[in-house]
Amino acid sequence: xLGGIEAGGTKFICGVGTGPDDLRTVQFPTTTPQATVExxxxxxxxxxxxxxxxxxxxxxxxxxxxxxxxxxKPGWRDFDFAGTVRRALGxxxxxxxxxxxxALGEERWxxxxxxxxxxxxxxxxxxxxxxxxxxxLVYGLKHPEMGHVRIPHDLARDPFPGCCxxxxxxxxxxxxxxxxxARWGCPSSELSPELPAWDLEAHYLALAVNNWACVLSPQRIxxxxxxxxxxxxxxxxxxQWASILNGYMPASEIVPPLLGGRSGVLGALVLAExxxx
Amino acid sequence: xLGGIEAGGTKFICGVGTGPDDLRTVQFPTTTPQATVExxxxxxxxxxxxxxxxxxxxxxxxxxxxxxxxxxKPGWRDFDFAGTVRRALGxxxxxxxxxxxxALGEERWxxxxxxxxxxxxxxxxxxxxxxxxxxxLVYGLKHPEMGHVRIPHDLARDPFPGCCxxxxxxxxxxxxxxxxxARWGCPSSELSPELPAWDLEAHYLALAVNNWACVLSPQRIxxxxxxxxxxxxxxxxxxQWASILNGYMPASEIVPPLLGGRSGVLGALVLAExxxx
Numbered sequence: 001x002l003g004g005i006e007a008g009g010t011k012f013i014c015g016v017g018t019g020p021d022d023l024r025t026v027q028f029p030t031t032t033p034q035a036t037v038e039x040x041x042x043x044x045x046x047x048x049x050x051x052x053x054x055x056x057x058x059x060x061x062x063x064x065x066x067x068x069x070x071x072x073k074p075g076w077r078d079f080d081f082a083g084t085v086r087r088a089l090g091x092x093x094x095x096x097x098x099x100x101x102x103a104l105g106e107e108r109w110x111x112x113x114x115x116x117x118x119x120x121x122x123x124x125x126x127x128x129x130x131x132x133x134x135x136x137l138v139y140g141l142k143h144p145e146m147g148h149v150r151i152p153h154d155l156a157r158d159p160f161p162g163c164c165x166x167x168x169x170x171x172x173x174x175x176x177x178x179x180x181x182a183r184w185g186c187p188s189s190e191l192s193p194e195l196p197a198w199d200l201e202a203h204y205l206a207l208a209v210n211n212w213a214c215v216l217s218p219q220r221i222x223x224x225x226x227x228x229x230x231x232x233x234x235x236x237x238x239x240q241w242a243s244i245l246n247g248y249m250p251a252s253e254i255v256p257p258l259l260g261g262r263s264g265v266l267g268a269l270v271l272a273e274x275x276x277x
Numbered sequence: 278x279l280g281g282i283e284a285g286g287t288k289f290i291c292g293v294g295t296g297p298d299d300l301r302t303v304q305f306p307t308t309t310p311q312a313t314v315e316x317x318x319x320x321x322x323x324x325x326x327x328x329x330x331x332x333x334x335x336x337x338x339x340x341x342x343x344x345x346x347x348x349x350k351p352g353w354r355d356f357d358f359a360g361t362v363r364r365a366l367g368x369x370x371x372x373x374x375x376x377x378x379x380a381l382g383e384e385r386w387x388x389x390x391x392x393x394x395x396x397x398x399x400x401x402x403x404x405x406x407x408x409x410x411x412x413x414l415v416y417g418l419k420h421p422e423m424g425h426v427r428i429p430h431d432l433a434r435d436p437f438p439g440c441c442x443x444x445x446x447x448x449x450x451x452x453x454x455x456x457x458x459a460r461w462g463c464p465s466s467e468l469s470p471e472l473p474a475w476d477l478e479a480h481y482l483a484l485a486v487n488n489w490a491c492v493l494s495p496q497r498i499x500x501x502x503x504x505x506x507x508x509x510x511x512x513x514x515x516x517q518w519a520s521i522l523n524g525y526m527p528a529s530e531i532v533p534p535l536l537g538g539r540s541g542v543l544g545a546l547v548l549a550e551x552x553x554x
Contacts, residue, residue, distance in 0.1 A: 030428070035423060038512070044399075055431070060525075060526060070364045070524070070525065117416070117417040131492070132479070133410045133413070133415045133417065134411065134413045134415070134416075135468050135544050136410070136411045136413075138410045138411070138492075138493060138494070138495065139394070139411075139494065140394040140410065140494030140496045140529075141394065141495065141496050141527055141529060142493050142494050142526060142527055144492055144493065144494055145494070145525070145526050146492055146493045147491075147492055148424075148491050148525060148526075149430055149487070149491045149492070150429055150484050150487055150488060150521070151427055151428075151429070152427055152428070152429050152430055152446075153429055166523045166524070166525040167521070167523060167525065169429075197406070199424065207427050210425075210427055211426040211427060211488050211492070212492055214421060214422045214423055214424075214426045215408070215415075215423055215426070215488070215489055215492040215493060216415060216417050216421065216492060217416065217417030217418045217419050217420060217421050217422070217491075218417050218418065219417065219418050235299055244444070246443045247347070247443070248337075248347065248422070248425060248443040248444065249337060249419060249422050249425075250418055250419055252418060254416075259334060270298060
């Protein structure tokens with residue numbers, strides 16, 4: 001049996017199983033590293049023994065060592081995430097980013113089946129993406145940080161200065177869930193779909209999609225995360241991107257995840273399989 | 278013997294040989310497709326017979342068919358480039374983008390030897406890049422169009438509206454050679470390095486480097502092309518990118534091509550080798 005952890009900035013989802021049909025999950029808020037990992041470990045101990053655990057973690061992370069890196073999230077910087085889980089459960093642990101895990105989940109069972117060039121994007125507490133090019137996850141020097149691309153910011157239309165502690169008005173600073181909350185004074189889920197807030201959000205995400213697609217030219221872009229749950233947002237992004245592209249190159253398909261909120265934890269099971277190799 | 282063509286928007290470079298040590302080249306301006314390809318064919322006929330020809334072409338291109346696609350360049354749209362060369366010389370032709378060819382040249386003999394994740398960027402008549410991720414060229418749906426990313430454009434500092442016929446103030450519209458010429462009234466090569474024009478240019482290119490690196494996280498970015506010949510420009514891009522990154526993630530190395538103006542034509546020889554496979 002395999003275990004998976006989707007470690008998000010807001011919540012953890014832990015699961016045991018072999019795929020979507022037999023997956024048993026639990027979820028709880030992300031608090032301190034020690035308390036949150038203890039809850040995960042307790043869940044796995046209460047299930048039948050797992051042979052390996054995959055972790056898809058919020059970032060930035062150090063993939064080689066399984067640590068969290070320079071996150072602004074209090075208490076998590078330099079936390080030995082993979083090592084802590086490995087020692088507590090006594091099993092092999094495969095560590096990757098949350099978005100790489102979700103990309104693997106959607107590739108195996110979801111909206112990216114059979115594709116060799118695609119992205120999985122999350123728009124929520126942060127903005128990030130996992131990319132597969134020529135059938136392989138893209139890592140490079142470390143791992144992509146797609147939420148930190150710079151996009152045009154029309155200060156006359158949107159005087160909000162952005163909320164990224166590193167970059168101010170990078171994409172994440174302008175279009176993440178916390179950015180929407182800081183700009184509009186309430187969580188994005190409470191903003192009615194007809195408000196101009198969503199045109200602005202679609203505009204920023206279309207600019208980001210444009211930049212990602214100019215670099216990777218993916219066949220499909222799967223867009224998930226809390227903010228993407230707003231009805232109609234994906235259609236608005238498609239429309240605004242078509243206007244930005246102006247026919248210059250073929251547009252990648254933009255689709256929601258087929259696995260809904262389970263892309264990450266299911267992808268963590270795919271990671272756990274790799275413990276053998 | 279192998280032949281290579283680097284087909285640029287401004288000039289063609291044709292070469293015959295096996296590598297940098299024995300390469301014989303000729304170059305001439307890019308005029309109409311027919312006249313320019315005739316000159317290339319005449320060069321190859323005057324050499325010892327070639328077994329295959331590699332072409333690295335300006336874009337956008339249709340890689341599968343070897344055609345030029347929707348270029349604004351007069352006369353070249355829908356031109357059957359690979360087929361015309363194949364029929365004229367009676368040899369196998371391998372067709373790719375100019376920047377993918379240059380990336381292969383720098384990988385084999387230049388600044389990207391031994392790397393599995395890097396980019397070759399040209400900043401000249403247009404702006405484009407070839408990317409290698411996990412040791413393989415990135416294609417995706419078609420091929421990257423990295424010159425058409427959107428970046429912040431501070432209209433107060435730079436009221437020039439951009440000159441991309443498709444997108445106005447995309448990267449290429451703001452920072453290509455023609456953009457510099459239109460904004461400042463003379464070719465970039467005549468702008469003295471101490472002018473503020475070069476701070477602005479470094480700023481735009483640093484924003485682009487940031488966006489590319491957030492997506493691909495390359496180990497190294499090789500930056501060539503006519504505009505990049507300005508002394509000190511690479512150092513200014515490094516400095517401005519460090520300021521933009523603000524320590525958030527490791528910076529990719531930014532270096533000039535080791536093969537100078539021959540990256541593309543040498544890479545076209547690497548393409549020609551692939552005619553056998």
